[in-house]
Amino acid sequence: MPGPQLTPFVSDPDLPPRVDVVVIGGGIVGTSTALELAERGLSVLLCEKGEIGGEQSSRNWGWVRLSMRDPREIPLMIEALRLWEGLDARVGGATGYRRAGILFTAADTKTFRQQERWAENLRPYQIEARMVSGADLDGLLPGRQIGLKGALHTPLDGRAEPQWAAPAVAEGARAAGAAVLTGCAVRAVDLAAGRISGVFTERGRVACEAVVLAGGAWSRLFAGNAGIALPQLKLLNTVMRTSAVEGGPEVSVWADRFALRKRADGGYTVASGVENTCDLVPDSFRLMRAFLPALFHEWSSLSFRLSGRWREEARMPRRWAPGDVTPFETCRVLDPAPSEKVLKSCWAEAQRAFPLLQGAQMLQSWGGMIDVTPDAVPVISAVEGMAGMHIATGFSGHGFGIGPGAGRLMADLVTGAAPVVDPTPFRLSRFSDGSRVTLDKGF
Template sequence: MPGPYVVRVHGDEDLPEKVDVVVVGGGIIGASTALELAERGLKVALCEKGGIGQEQSSRNWGWVRISRRDPREVPLMAEALRLWSGFDQRLGRDTGYTRAGILFTAPDDKSYDENERWLQNLEGYQLESRMISGKELDALLPGGHMPLKGALYTPVDGRAEPQKAAPAIAEAARDKGAAILTECAVRGIETSGGKISGVVTERGTIGCSAVVLAGGAWSNLFCGLYGIDLPQLKVLNTVIRTKPLQGGPEAALWSKDFAIRKRQDGGYTIASGHENIVDIVPKSFRYARQFLPALKLEWNSLSFRLGGRFFDEARIPAKWKMDEASPFEYNRVLDPKPSLDLSNRFFDSLKAAFPVFNQAEIAQRWAGYIDATPDAIPVISAVDEIPGFHIATGFSGHGFGIGPAAGRLMADIVTGRAPVVDPAAFRFSRFSDGSKITPITGF
């Protein structure tokens, strides 16, 4: 079954001869970066090998949350919440954003205490988030049959529509003068005097002095062409979309067995709260040591499998010439097959907890590849080895909500403006400068 329907963005016909910055990748991170740069008066080209937002940017849950974030992401996500609140007006388009709150359930004392301890990460931010129980919790979970001690409730968290957001941001960037180039894969970069001087696309060359790689799950392959070792693997996440349903929760909800959020059309997006699939591929062995700490923490939530994906990735060339088709042109959209068994399990768990979902009709199932780093936080950084080259990738399943702020931070780094938050945690060099790479368990 094909992936979700994404609002279509028609690419520009003409390839610009020269711009200030080329952004590679038309997901929410790339589109947000392009918008920020264009609003600052820079000439920008956003190049996407397929269509805008057609990979993980449209396949995620649609959560806009600060709750249960890695503490290193909290400052950036606080900025993202501020940006989302006025986003539709700024863009002049609908992203489906609304603040409806998010609940992280706590079935026992241990999980309750863990959620309560997390609250200290919001000290000083003046953002409402608290532990709730009893009648207040019951009121937020109408018709629910979940034995809970309580839940972490963050009213300022919200949701938006992934199939609308990246296209809306890209169109707004075009309004500000950015070139939006779809079905226009960037094959590689050009340098002069050791610095970025342009990119080679399948449609020709664009001169530029800076490049931002926001290629999601493809970023490792692109970097490898230049001997830049970006540790990155893919995790498969499966999602169900239902038809409109009356009587379900308004707030988004996470539990170990399922996660749900109401959609703008009245249906629901449903996924497993913790279980994902990891395909064993050749690079699994290359990065096994770096990902080992994360695997130890998340072992019970990952299902490993060896199958056709191993051979698919083994056939992808690591090197190619600029005058021949690149791997990005042979696979325009990563559209993996969803797991029927997994999706049936989490849907059955949801129906047991909320009987109203026995009336829900499944409209679609899809899957997407999450691009993960060993510490499960992104790279938003310049790359010292190639002046003018920057990376914004590896968001590890947390990229949708934080996307607008990540784009702002990346634009700050490119232009030399004082960064909106301290970017040190997201520096690319952390993987090579002897820093301890520390993943944080849970979310």
């Protein structure tokens, strides 16, 4: 069965000739941006080449987490958590959001101390994060058969349903006045005197004053055609879902060899706690220098391979004219095959840790492409030298939970409102202005 099953979304029929803002990409960040802009009274067109939420926004773990993030993301994630709390009522639909807490488990003293140090990042915000062990941990993890030193517990964290969320937010944006078109790729931006004057879509030109590129794994390709240097690679993450299970943990759980989240249907979403697959492609070598610090930090969690993606991406055009058929039209939904090795390993480990899972069935599995930046921090930024152009991408596996906050910050940048948080850490120019680009795990 290809990909997760999404909440059906029916496209608007007509392409408007003119709007204030065009948002490219119908994932959680693009739909959240469109919702924010439409609620502020701007005319908005959201264009999605495939389906709303069809790629990584529906293929992630469904975690809405503040815990164990890069400290630079914490203020924005706090805002995102606030927005998730009222999102269903705001959009008039179901996202599946629930505050249930997250546990990052520690198998040894070193990991326990690292998590303890990370928790200090939340002290200035007066947000509860505590180390638990013994009976307290047993109460949070009923039926566990995994030896642990302890765990970091953040009760404020939650979960939502990735297959529901982006479609629900898109419906909310449409109710607020936005036009939302699926199966409509934006091919290129149109410039006049160095500033945005419109976009060319496969169905025609739309005049606008601002563009937000929220294209996920496709953002680097689109940006490159527009002459924008965006250092971004893709990682394959493998996920599965199970049949319903009685008596399992309500909290989401991260461990060395698996991660799991309870689903609204009573089953669990299960993935590897650490392992991502890195397909070697031409961009791997074009961007090697920029990504070297990340490789040193994350080497043990990456599984490198030479696959058919090398040939696929080598053949993919990197430049095209507005009248050309683009890669966005020849691949409507990026639907990579999951790693069978990762599936077998994480499912076996999850069943060992929680024997109650042994009676469950693996109902479905899928792969998703994570858009990654050199410092694993997103770009939420205006583009210098191209007035009206903005980018929201590179969320590095953290985008689902932070999506509503990213949409609010991007809307602030587009409209010139006071930003909800300091946008400096998310500026695109950090990769070109001589700044030292580093990973910061917060411990």
